[in-house]
Amino acid sequence: MTSLHEILHSRLQNNTVIAKQHDIGVLRISGPDAKKLLQGQTTCDMNKLSDDCGLYGAICSIKGRIVSSFYLVQSHDEVLMIMAKDLVEKTLLHLKKYAVFFKTELVNEQDAFAVYSHITSSSTETTQATLAERLPVTQADQNITLTLGHYPLEVKWLIRREENQADCPAIEEKHSQLAGLSMLAARPLITLAQSDTLLPQWLNMQSTGGISFTKGCYTGQEIVARMQYRGKSKKQLALVTWQGQLDTTKDLLDEEGKSIGQVFSATHIEETCFAFVIINIEPSEAKALILDEQNITLLALPYPVGAKN
Template sequence: MLALSEFVSKHLSATATYPKHDIGVISITGTDAKKFLQGQTTCDINKLSAEAGLYGAICSNKGRIICNFFMLQKDDSILMLMSQDLIASSLTHLKKYAVFFKTDLTDATGMFQITETLSVSHESTKPEQFAEQLPITTDMGSIQLQLLSYPFNIHWHVTQANQTEHQESNPILSGLSLLAARPLIQLEQSENLLPQWINMQTTGGISFTKGCYTGQEIVARMQYRGKSKKQLALATWQGDMDTQQALLDSEGKNLGQVLSVEQIGDDHIAQIILNQDITECSELFLDGAKIHLIELPYQQPFAD
């Protein structure tokens, strides 16, 4: 398995800043906004504040992820940042429940701009797991959300659409953000994945003490009694491959699938979902060629 810090050092020597045009925003307002969201999200909304953001998901009754998001509080509004192609379906789902609360939900994508910054980190210790709360700082109307501090820094800057944009630099490095191993699913993956299959129990995305929410019974059962070993991992290879094909072992057994992939120079970086414990994967092949696993930025989770 490749060392994550060495892989990052190979590519990241200067700060990279670029817009996140693929991210949409849902705004939730009203006196019942937090009460409403507490019954719909895997994260504990009571831990949301102007200084602390959250990572979480909205699930179906079967515990499958409808959408997942980063969340922050801006004045009297709660903002959910998610894949833009999930905004419409997520609003439709949430509004079925919102009618029972004093709250309003709107597509606020056009009101904000999201910029991502990658930078070298001086943090040298890999965490056992990510904290539930994400540090937030606010400066001149710009909200800065820290998504990662080891082995490099990832910040999202959320500003009003009419404010001056951050100057773009080294956008070719944007694919490195996959190495945070904290994915946001897209529309094609909606209602196909359990939160644990993308390691949300390790990346601060699930509270097991907050109480009930839609899908909670299935998510809790998977955590404490489930037998599925599906989990998120990181991989890399060089050369073009058909990422729609299954991941196989040396005997042709199906070991999983590619969730998302980016390219930086000659290297492809992928988030993959394995069907078995990563320690049981001695060799992994995609489209007939061997690929290499990269260690995660947190300790490897176990599904049971």
């Protein structure tokens, strides 16, 4: 396969990318029972969340489908759930059904926070055996920095409280046309249109630190565990690239014209498109991947699929 590290290094050319993530929102959960509420509703282990360690995870329905996926950071006695902006309100309403039994408050804070991506070239040139469950966090004043990944790019998110920033220097955006490369941190967030349609394993969350198989019960846990240990679905996330504009609503086909998956998300960097696809075969089994009558190129993921936390 084509080396993802080499492709991205040539794209960045040692430039630093700083860009506001206009499609990202924040749900704030506070109160003495905030983490207890989330422990029973998320795939990640809330006992591992701290002021200097963030998490990646999902909220599932009783059928094991992802209602929302997110990053979590803790700021003192508050938990910030960072997700697609169009999913914040749905997630709030979903959690409120359970929050009545806990001393906690949930607030849609998408107007109170801004999230910026910070992307630099990675010094690491090899995939990792497994992605860390805990994500490094640093906090200073009203700003929080969450490190999403170190390979194939160094990707960080700067989470900034918009209030009381009069005395703080503004964040200057740089090379924002390359901001879409942050998706290659390989821990994707679903959108409202994708809510309730996907199992966590279809996004490789068992390999990216998004599912704890030791934390105990949570809504949808039985289905998620059964899929991990007894499931027969081969659906998984794969990374592809192509040149030009293709119809991403069309099915992904194999060399015989059989449908083997769909595009999950895509970003264009000039004429080059990078996309995550959900396919129902092992990527190594595909002799060809065809989208919109054009052959597309399979890229190696920055982690092996199959490992679990």
